[in-house]
Amino acid sequence: MDWQNDALRELAQIYGLQTTYRDAGGQRRQVSEQALLATLQALGAPLAGPDDVPDALRQSHLEQWQRCCEPVTVAWEGQPVHIELRLPANLSNSRVNCRLKIERGTTKEWTFDLAQLPPVAGTTIESVDYQVKQLPLPGKMPQGYHQCFITMPGFKCQSMIIAAPPKAYLPPDETTKRLWGVFMPLYALRSKHSWAAGDINDLEQLLRWTQGLGGNTVGTLPLLAAFLDEPFSPSPYSPASRLFWNEFYLNLNAIPELKLCQPARDLLKSQALQKEIAALHNAPLVDYRWGMAVKRQILELLARYCSGTPGREAALQSWISANPAARDYARFRATMEKQHAIWSRWPQRMYNGVLQAGNYAPSTERYHLYVQWLAHEQIDALSKQARKRGPGLYLDLPLGVHRAGYEVWRERKAFAREADCGAPPDQLNTAGQNWEFPPLHPEGIRQQGYRYYIATLRHHMQHAGILRLDHVMGLHRLFWIPRGLAARDGVYVKYRAEEFYAILALESHRHQTLLVGEDLGTVSPHVRASMDRHKIYRMHILPFEIRQIPSQGPHPPPARSLAALNTHDMPPFAAYWSQEDRRNRLGISRFLFRKGWLAAPTSNQRKVFKGCLKHLAASRARVLLVNMEDLWLETAPQNIPGTTQEYPNWRRKARRDIEEFTRLPGVLKLLQEINRLRKGRVLK
Template identity: 75%
Template sequence: MDKQDNTLHQLSQMYGLQTAYRDAEGHRRPASNESLLAALQALGAPLARLADVPGALRQRRLELWQRCCEPVAVAWEDRPVHIELRLPVRLSNSQANCRLEMENGETQEWTCDLTLLPTVEETTMEGVHYQVKQLPLPGRAPLGYHQFTIVMPGLTCQTMLIAAPQKAYLPPKEAMERLWGVFIPLYALRSEHSWAAGDVADLRQLLSWTQSLGGSIVGTLPLLAAFLDEPFSPSPYSPASRLFWNEFYLDIAAVPELKLCTEAQDLLNSAAFQEELTVLRQSPYADYRRGMVAKRRILELLARCCTSLPDRAAELRSWTSAHPAAQDYARFRASMEKQHQVWPQWPHQMRNGKLQHGDYKPSDELYHLYVQWLAKDQLHALSCQARRRGTGLYLDLPLGVHQAGYDVWREQQAFALEAQCGAPPDQLNTNGQNWEFPPLHPEGIRQQGYRYYIATLRHHMQHAGILRLDHIMSLHRLFWIPRGLTARDGVYVKYRAEEFYAILALESHRHQTLLVGEDLGTVPPAVRASMSRHKLYRMHILPFELGRLTRKGPNLPPPRSLAALNTHDMPTFATYWQQENRRSRLRLSRFLFRRGWLPAPTAHPSQALVGCLQHLAASRARIMLINLEDLWLETSPQNVPGTTQEYPNWQRKARHDIEDFTRQPGVLNTLRSINLLRKRKIFRKV
């Protein structure tokens, strides 16, 4: 490596870039100079070409040494806390006033003689001698988000202190319970009463049925706000916002205004509207555009009716006052509809977050505000039902948000707008993957005290008994694809994992939500070690374990794991069984026979399915999730990664409606056998 490359690598490492990574096969993949330069620019480094690197390196070093203290620090509840101070030597021997403002409003103030603090490092930069000192905080701060301020002669520094438990929330009976539940995307859950897709009423019916069989969990894909017109992006993993819900899933029949709004009733009961609902209901695919048009026609009438009902209008005003972000979101969506453009194409003032009344129609603002109010109420009622008789809803927090979405517009400092997220090339995707949404900026989110990230967690945890965290590796590092480059040229960018885990632990305890990290694929050992240390559940997907099947059979699920046969990104069990070679099927079949889950080795998919489910049900995994579509041997996937127009991703409805499959003897018998195995005591020490 020549001197120029070495300097570039030093600068990259100071910005948290990995200059090389190990691919899925264990090969070392160095990043090119072009990729590193582009990633540095996306991070905000002051350079345009390779010749600028020495100056940028000098500036970065000076910037870090002039940073008196980090913007965020973690205080684990069982450890003493130190704030690290970087000070010019002229200040390191002075007196300082310290102030700790607690989240609960209490304050602590004290005076510190910096001379007495231990020096742990020192250097000279640009003729100035710096020392690193460790400042201990007195006592133990209560759990929460606190603000530490230190005032020295001519210098004031602040740090957000996250005081958090070391471990994420675990239910009191966690070590003694082995839970199970069912999974299906809500758009795929069809019923006799649903419109273009399943809705909250269908999810409520599925929850009641699952609980009646002894299950305690119902899981689905993200239910977040989406662009279902222009731009059109129905993927639950590219939402319009991670802070608001998708009104596409509202249960219209449960809206209080429907009983009082004659105009909405007349439209709903009209022959033409009912004919439209019949077409939408009978389609094998969720028609998001057409279905949203139909639902919005009714909801707009109900919103207008709400404003004429004194009590309901007062409730809406009160909720709006308590949730100003909801009104901000409503105005954003209304502005998009009036401008007919995504926000990066708006006029300068609007693009930078300032909306005025003439930028949107008040009726559109009312609609978006009203549907978020309804969604909050309907999901709250559903989550209460789930928690009364079980662990609660199993919700999914996606990794990213649509690049034209509300979150990116409102929280531009929190995102790296000149890059996109993705995955490096592997055996299945030789060109890599570009997920086409901007990554969180590792320093931008720290400078804002993780405000946006905390808000996304609270939005989900207020309703989730279990929350799946998509791509858990992103807490440690994320694959960036700088603008203009391909996924083959991406670079891994590091994040402050400890700070993420502290926030997750704190928020999970506050909401009593168990956390499951999606740790599938090529995951560095340090990630799973951190998950174990902080008590996040892993995912155990059986087909991934069968690739290294030994004579003893597949690896057993860890106790703190969610066990399943597949995910939404994988083939269904029936397809997997068809595609697996004869030898592998026979080895698995013999293993299931030896364990007593099959009466005899078999190649029949339905028998193998039941055997695999019983194998997982009898395991020590404390959560088991069953894909409902596997129970009738569905072969079509819900999503084929790497495809866009080639396959109707996120659209296919289930082959059977809820009135049908809840009465099928095969489905009922399989779930009853799983319930018996899950309730059976395991006498081995967990």
């Protein structure tokens, strides 16, 4: 019946669901009733089927108006601030007591007569009249996260105030200095001394070499903790945690204990282990499971040895005291190993977050604490080196976390565990995409004051001079796929974008981190407008522009953008160029010739690649990122979206090792030219 559909649409709107959306082809798609009901259930709406919609709608309206104030309020610097109060009409003219607890510790208290404020809205719910009034907050508010407590007879509520600058951090020389750097996944970066894959020492070598050529940054894929045994999930975009690092990338030679721990040194020198290391090194693909098992043998010995070295043990314990979540994470990982099961299969008490002695082996807990401390030490040293010649490391914050991951267990109210994130059907993925990790719950994260989201940002920003925000559209809305439904049947769910932007702006200033939003594909205009308003850099990936090539050439990169020829989800430039249609190849070739980047129009792969890279280097884009593998015209991609067993995603090592490619005359000459163009005059 129509009234039932109307009620369902109204309930969906209250919960932030889009009942229709436009697909990649611009066609309007209607979301099915089944998908709406399933998504509402995933959000916690009180319904089991269509017949429950009227009661759920009534209850939702009632809860909306009985919520005295929103749990989060944004206070943009330089703008008036108020808290919106929803009150029964008989209380709307009361005096309220207000207490504002500033993040740094001071407190302000005052009373206010609500009779002075005119109502801005109102309604009647179940014979009770309600009014909305906007309670002003006095004075200039310092930047930070503050708590405002409001009490009156029979009512009390509180709201976290995010007092933030309206714009994200921008370097002081942002308008005069154009940066450049190189990019390579750390697992693919190999050296003569690497084991199963590249490690932090290899990344440091790449950084120093890039800085020596005049570059400012080195970028890589997420370096976050991963499940590399059971379960096995090496994808950097489905980490075991967004709050801890992956010990797979530790540089063992930089660990002080290795020089003193004789059992570890003996094991490392043993013929058996050296044979395993050689096999891992020579393999064309990264073997994460075997590589981690070999490295862990050494790390476990060092973890035990460290307890007997007073200075280092004191440093470890000091770090644990300053990072209490590390112990919780270590016990979580240790419990998984003892139980031989993911947390959703644990006994009830442990499932509910309570771990006790006996649930895990103390030696395993210590191992995970020790390796996280080492990872922090090594990444911190690397980031300090990176900041000597520019903004620092370019790190990547993935959108989600593995369903069996630490945070989904510990912060479960922050997640909608009965849904997955994904993408609707498009030309490349006609069935849609299911990324198989749970989305953040829009209200769950607000009720916890965005605690988890803030922690993930801080974990990255303390080391990153530039931070890429994966799928930046997720600040506004995410495509949810309720459990049991196909990806094509998903629903867009809205988030409080303003609150995300306030947190991003505040944290970026505190850490002096430049933000880059991954805004590729079908992006609503209002998303890019918001990015521009808050000074979050866009991504300008040339092949996306070439596909819509106008007569005068591809669109020029915006000044506030990161420019590149591709991403980790795309074919390298050589493969892209060989697959591009003749019309577009001719168009870009002629464009490069007109601009002086080619001596004559040509379809020659190497010449066009150099011309495209020089075009971006001379542009006004303030950051240029060069994919190292493009420099020797690699054709194999690192990842093919939508594939699992069909292609070895996240496993392919670079064809050339760091000792080789850093000495290639052609590579050196081209990057020197890129540096000259970046330091020179901007060419329109």
